[in-house]
Amino acid sequence: MQILRKTNQKAYFKALELGQRKLIELLKLKGLAGRGGANFPTWQKWEMVMNTPSNEKYVITNADEGEPGTFKDKFIIKHNPELIIEGILIAAYVVNAKKAYIYLRGEYEYLENKLKKAIKQIKQKTGAKTEIEIVIGQGAYVCGDETAIISSIEGKRGNPRYKPPFPTTKGLFEKPTLINNVETLANVPLAILYSNWNPDLRLFSLSGNVSKPGVYELPSGTKISKLMHLGKPKNKIKAVYFGCFGGCMPYSHDIILSPEHICGKECMLGACTVIAVDENQSIVDLATNIAKFYEFESCGKCTPCREGTMRIMNLLENISLKNAKIEDLNTLQELAEVIRDTSLCGLGQTATQHLITALKYFRREFEERVKEKKNRRRIAR
């Protein structure tokens, strides 16, 4: 696997040799893009922070991997933490940051020591002065949003805020801040050091109704059948979810796993999460479960997300418990679209993606459930 290659801190020294400007040129040439889900060119973000004048700047590593079904960052932290730390040091050098934070997901607290060890080791070997602090999140999904991370590190309630100003100009403690995903930063040293580094190789987190779930490294643009072949599903796969926020689509062997191909169909590949759903599962029950997750995780700041996710959950629960009317499906659709279009942060904007796509591709299941009146059955949890 590319991500498990070791660099022995050579990339850091090469970076010092190259200097800041040339390094950014190099990253531009190599085509490294953000791996958190937005695919924003990494060099561009770095350049923005570098060019913002300030005597204090920060680098934050987003290790708050809260998306259901995503576990690629955990994999990297577990198996190659040195690479991340080296990436952080290089980023801090490029943007002139004296302090870096790793915002670690609360559930990954057991990996803290591993990171600490790596920090100590790499700093010793490279002699870098950048201070790296690990901040443990307290379990809020919304803290995967970069502005919420900033509030959380500042010691405030982990609420997102509107952009602009973007963190690159006014971030942590109102200073220019670079926020990158773990996978992005881990790829930085590899991209710098190895000429055969492949920007298309992505880590896919595969889970769901498969017998071999896990992290698979495949080039972006691979057909989904190849990934499923590795996952070995027991039954016929009916649908795939690209994480909760990415939405779902009916399974076909020809789905091409690349952002460009999937985004056209109202779904988002995001952080390359694939959840396989086989024929024994009900999309309505799944939608109810996911709606519960968002209802629980909404931060409560903006109206559509706070009130809307709750109303959606109630409506879906009614549908799964078979005491809904057919008009409720229209209400669901309307609400889901408004929540997507008008929410403040990424959480709200994507919280109903699963429902919008489910209603588009699997509306029949919802309609059938509404029509069935008897035979009440508990929702699968």
Place this chain on the structure above:
Amino acid sequence: MKIRIDKKEIECDPNRSILLIARDNGINIPTLCYQEGLEPEARCRLCLVEINKKLVTSCSTYPKEGMEVLTDTEKVKKARIINAELLMPEHMEKCFRENKEHDLCRIISEMGLKEVRFNPTRKYKAELGAAVLRNNNLCINCGRCVKVCADVQATWAIDFAERAHHEHVTPYFEKELADMYCTKCGQCIAACPVGAISEREHLKEVIKVLKDKKKTVIVQTAPSIRASLGEEFNLPPGTLVTGKMVAALRKCGFKKVFDTDLGADMTIMEEAAELLERVKKGRPFPMITTCCPAWIKFMEHFYHDLVPNMSTCKSPHEMLGVLTKTYYAKQAKINPKKIIVVSVMPCTAKKFESTRPELKSMVDYVLTTREAAKLIKHFKVDFKNLKDEDFDPALGVSTGAGVIFGATGGVMEAALRTAYEAATGKQLTKIEFDQLRGMDGIKQGTIILKGKEIKFAAANGLHNARELLKRKNDYHFIEIMACPGGCINGGGQPLPFAWEKIRKRMQAIYEQDAKLPLRKSHENPVVQKIYKEFLEKPLSKKSHKLLHTKYYKREL
């Protein structure tokens, strides 16, 4: 910079948000969470507009050259209505049907939303308290109260707790406002767009005593009421309604209508004497005014080391309450026990003040401006067409110095007018202290008293108070008013809040001052008479007993 809003080309300032630019150009965009002067939070998501086929909140979006903004498309309207619908369930029964006059209901009726598909879900306990009450069931989490409390008042009494739809505004550990360091300034009431926060009403009690034939019910009105009460009767902001107000209150059944301005004049006499005494002694400086009960409570919680610096004067309406039940009762030969004193104040903190045990308040009920208007409406008085009447002369003669108490810097100005003349024996050539006027957060200046340079400063808004107190040792005399702009923007004043209104009220206050023949407290004949017949002189033993009080350290 030029942008296009609804296909109309508009020249605009790049530092103003789309919402404000639209407002400047007469385009109405509904919003609940945006308040003038506060940083936008973009919580309510009602001020949506369409830019590049995307919906964005106009309060947090700034113009870019050639931007095309649409405020009236079907997409915008639908999204606004659904977001408003999500906020409405709790308001359906209470406000929607009764057509209450707060922002949410106004916006809803403008949008044409008739039916809400959702049921109410909020189940919070309503709060009890002496001054400010919150009903979390009506709250829509717009965050204006939290923002005002933190950014303007720097008190941080309330904040959000929990998340998702369990998120609600609360004091720490779900305490009640009554048991914690809330200053009761009532700015959150003015900020609330849905009436979830309100003052503790004393209307029923007042109406009851007004019907009681055995009691002599006397009312007094604060200086700023005359500049704001008219708004409740659809008169333009800044209309002086002194005469109509007096007439209306008499129609309600009050036996006497006194003017708190006289209490203010008494405060000035005492305070100016106190200042001169401290100048003579050389300490303790700075001396700080105590007319504002919200500031007093704030001081007792956060700045109790300043207790020796505080003037010991009671607030004007308390002074007048005392004088009504002692001096006036004796003069008019009424048993003080049968007198009921009602104060009409722009303030919610005064309600709390009158319950302070050490004060042994002689004011029985405090009404806010809003309550006074309700009272007048209750007695079906045709306010607009009333003939002007004068205050009862026994305790109703006022000076310009008393009137300007209503605006920030006014107490200081009034005190300096008197202190200067008492110290020097000379007439002031220019009676207006311009450096103390206007809406600035902190105002300052100097004056020579008894050969000593006295530096004075006035702060309004408790955030500014904190700023001023950081350099308190530079000053000799400090005035602090808890509400931004002073009492004219008190927590009991007519809603909704708008800076433009506050400015107009301030203008009206200074206009009234300029119009009055007497403009200095010590020239007030009734004040002179009270000292001659009753109190001897400022700071005498008797006045200490009656007109002064003390303060405590309070826990946070």
